[in-house]
Amino acid sequence: MVQIDSSLNIAAAERIIREMEGRVTDTTLTLPTRSRANVGGGEPAIVQAILTWAATQGTARISSYAVGPEDPQLDTMTRHLPGLCAALVCDRAEDMHGQDITEALQALAVDRLRGLQGQNPQLFSRGAQLEVVCADHLGWSTPETLYATDDATRRLLSRKEFDRISELILARTLAEHPAVGDQQLKVGLADALYELFRNNDEYGRLDEHGNQVGKSVRGIHARRQSISRTALAQMVEASRPLADYCARLIPRENRRDIQLLEVSVFDAGPGYAAHWLGRPLADIDRDEELAAIRTCFGKHASRKTNSAAGMGLCTVVDILRRRGGFLRLRTGRHSLFADLVSERELAYGEPPNLRHWQEYRLAPALGTLFTFLLPL
Numbered sequence: 001m002v003q004i005d006s007s008l009n010i011a012a013a014e015r016i017i018r019e020m021e022g023r024v025t026d027t028t029l030t031l032p033t034r035s036r037a038n039v040g041g042g043e044p045a046i047v048q049a050i051l052t053w054a055a056t057q058g059t060a061r062i063s064s065y066a067v068g069p070e071d072p073q074l075d076t077m078t079r080h081l082p083g084l085c086a087a088l089v090c091d092r093a094e095d096m097h098g099q100d101i102t103e104a105l106q107a108l109a110v111d112r113l114r115g116l117q118g119q120n121p122q123l124f125s126r127g128a129q130l131e132v133v134c135a136d137h138l139g140w141s142t143p144e145t146l147y148a149t150d151d152a153t154r155r156l157l158s159r160k161e162f163d164r165i166s167e168l169i170l171a172r173t174l175a176e177h178p179a180v181g182d183q184q185l186k187v188g189l190a191d192a193l194y195e196l197f198r199n200n201d202e203y204g205r206l207d208e209h210g211n212q213v214g215k216s217v218r219g220i221h222a223r224r225q226s227i228s229r230t231a232l233a234q235m236v237e238a239s240r241p242l243a244d245y246c247a248r249l250i251p252r253e254n255r256r257d258i259q260l261l262e263v264s265v266f267d268a269g270p271g272y273a274a275h276w277l278g279r280p281l282a283d284i285d286r287d288e289e290l291a292a293i294r295t296c297f298g299k300h301a302s303r304k305t306n307s308a309a310g311m312g313l314c315t316v317v318d319i320l321r322r323r324g325g326f327l328r329l330r331t332g333r334h335s336l337f338a339d340l341v342s343e344r345e346l347a348y349g350e351p352p353n354l355r356h357w358q359e360y361r362l363a364p365a366l367g368t369l370f371t372f373l374l375p376l
Contacts, residue, residue, distance in 0.1 A: 001027065001028045001029075001030055001063070002016055002019050002020070002027055002028070002029050002030070002053065003029075003030040004016065004029065004030065004031050004032060004035075004046060004049075004050075004082065005032065006032040006034060006035045006036060007035070007036060007038065007042075008035050008036065008037040008038065008042040008043050008045070008046045008082060009037075009038040009040070009042040009045070009238075009239075010038075010040055010041070010042060010045045010239055010328075010335075010357075011238055011239070012042075012045075012046065012049075013042075013045035013046050013048060013049040014045075014049075014335075014362070014363075016046075016049035016050075016052070016053060017048075017049050017052050017362075017363045017364075017365050018362075018363045020049075020052055020053050020056050020363065021363035021364065023056050026057050026058050026059050026061060027053070027056075027057065028061045028062065028063050028094075029050065029053055029060075029061070029062045029063070029086065029090075030062070030063045030064070031062055031063070031064055031077060031082065031083055031086055032065070032077075033064060033065050033066060033073035033074075033076050033077045033083075034076060034080075035080050035082065035083075037223075038235050038236070039225050039227070039232065039235050039236055039242065039246070039260065039262065039373075040236065040239060040242045040262070040328065040371065040373070041221075041262060041264045041328060041369065041371030043080070043081045043082060043221060043264075044081070044221050044264035044266045044369055044371060045330065045369060045371075046081075046082040047081055047082055047085045047217070047219075047221075047266055047369075048266055048330060048365055048366065048367060048369045049365070050082060050085055050086050050089065051085070051089065051215070051217060051266075051268045051366045051367055052364075052365050052366040052367075054089040054090070054215050055214070055215065055268070055366050057091075059091045059092060060089055060090045060091045060092070060215075061090065061091065061092045061093075061094065062086050062087075062090045062092075062093050062094070063093075063094045063095075063096070064077060064093065064094070064095060064096065064101070064105075065095075065096050066095045066096065066101065067095055067096060067097065068095055068099060068101070069095075069099075069101045069103070069104030069105075070104070071095070071101075074101065074104060074105050074108055075108055077105075078105065078108045078109045078112050079112065079126055080126075081131055081133075081219075081221055084109050084112055084113070084133065085133070085217050087105045087106055087108070087109035088106075088109050088110075088113065088133075088135045088138065088215075088217055089137075089215045089217060090102070090105075090106075093105040093106070110138070110140075112124055113133060113135060113140055114140075116131055116132055116133050116143065117132070117133070117134075117140060117142075117143035117144060117145075118143075118144055119144050119145065121143070121145055121168070122168055122171070122172040125172065127223075128172065128173050128174075128175070128223060128224040128226070129172065129173060129221070129222060129223035129224070130168060130169050130172040130173060130220075130221075130222050130223075131219060131220070131221050131222075132145055132146060132165070132219055132220045133217065133218070133219040134205075134216075134217065134218040134219060135216070135217055136205045136212070136213070136216035136217070136218065137212075137213070137214065137215045137216050137217075141154075141205070142154040145164065145165050145168065146162075146165065146197060146201075146220075148161075156197070156198060156201045159190070159191070159194045162190045162193055162194040162197075163186070163187075163190050165190070165193060165220070166186050166187075166189040166190035166193060167186060169189065169193075169222045169261075169263070170185070170186060170189070172222075173222055173223060173224035173261060174224060174261070174376070177224075177259065177376060178253055179259075179261075179376045185323075185374075188319040188322070188323065189261075189263070189319075189374075191315055191316075191319055192263070192315070192316045192319050192320075192372070193220065193263070193265070195312035195313065195315050195316050196265040196312070196316060196370055197220065197265055198312060199312060200218050200265055200266075200267050200269075200368075201218075203267075203269050203270075203275050204216070204218050204267025204268070204269040204367065204368065205218065205267065205268075205269060206269060206270075207269070207270050207274075208270040208274040208275055208277075208278055208279060208280055209278075213268050213269060215268065216267070216268045216269075217266075217267075217268055218266065218267040218268065219265070219266055220263070220264070220265050221263070221264045221266070222261070222262065222263045222264075223261075223262050224259065224260070224261055224262070224376075225258070225259070225260040225261075225262055226257045226258075226259050227257055227258055227260075228256065228257050228258070229249070229250075229251075229258060232246050232249070232258055233246065233247065239357075240358075241326075241328075241337045241339065241355070241357055242326070244339065245326045245339050245341070245373070246258075248341065249375055252375070252376065258375070259375070259376035260373050260374065260375055260376065261373070261374045261376055262371065262372075262373050262374075263371070263372055263374075264369060264370065264371040264372075265369075265370050266367060266368065266369045266370075267367045267368055268366055268367040269367050269368060270367075271331040271332040271365075271366075271367060271368050272292065272293045272296050272329075272331045272332065272368060273288070273289040273290075273292035273293055273331070273332050274332065276292045276293075276295065276296055277292050281332050281333070281364055284332075286333055286334075289332050289333060289334065290334055293329070293331065293332075293334060293336065293354070294351060294354060296313060297313050297314070297317065297351040297352060297354070298314075298349075298351050314348060314349045316372075317338070317340070317351075317352050318348045318349075320338075320340045320372055320374070321340045321343050321344050321346065321352075322344065323374050323375070324340065324341045324344065324374075324375055325340050325341075325372050325373055325374045325375070326338070326339055326340060326341075326372065326373040327340065327352070327370070327371065327372045327373075328357065328369075328370075328371045328372075329354070329368070329369070329370050329371075330357075330365055330368070330369040331365070331367070331368040331369070332364055332365065333361075333362050333363070333364045333365075334356070334362065335356070335357035335358070335362055336354040336355065336356060336357065337354070337355055337357055338352035338353055338354050338355070340352065
């Protein structure tokens, strides 16, 4: 059995991924009914761990502390991103006494998924955050805020049409904050989301050979962090890269607390290196994998023949540099970060200084998780 603690943070996600490495027997995943997320993409990091767990299971079985299919704790669980995603990929769900609650839990999950995929996902998101989730293996692949659902092809929206999701995120996360009217922030956020989710759409639901991923969950998660310097320091002290970045942040606009916009884009695909090299991760050594990931951030890094392609990540990095942002990338056997405050003078297209989140060896994670922070 593997248990997810109520504190949803990167360290907890890495523990789960590490426990899954080399597992050949089915492992029940126990989920909390209530949880709290930390700065730096804690909830999406746990989602990546859940997707990694699900991919290793013959029967993906989850357990909860609920009692029976009518327990309101099940609804609470699916209102949190990790609980929702676990319900979408599990084959069987049990309450604390081993009773089968699969049908009830998945019905709640699909009901919330339907809301998150509609025109107003903010009505189904908790607090100062917004979520949009795709469950490709269940036929829920094209939420209205990201895809043209009136088009027979259900194409991904154009860059200009991504302005709406940017506006939704800012309105939901910032409310009365002065930055909600920042046109440059709106445009930059739309640019970043479009480039990241375009990769997510094209590569995040297929494996390195172009086959459909068995259980494919993709999405965007955005939230505002409003927190005192003291509380922030305590929250990130276990993550040195984040601690160093956050230590330099100061409240703006005469506010008492530090304000951060935190955005994550995640999928269950093959990851950067396996896609780039067209080989399974098991056939790629760690050094080759790292080199491939770094290549993806270079100018015109694309497997397409179009000479204008391959500038998406350059655009994202440039936006983060201009606003003094921070990024974390978890893909394959690497967790990398870039503190972009010190890179503001670099020219567009210059690769970021990607450094290792920690020095010890990491277990392979499924898919790609790209998280960035923007100070407000």
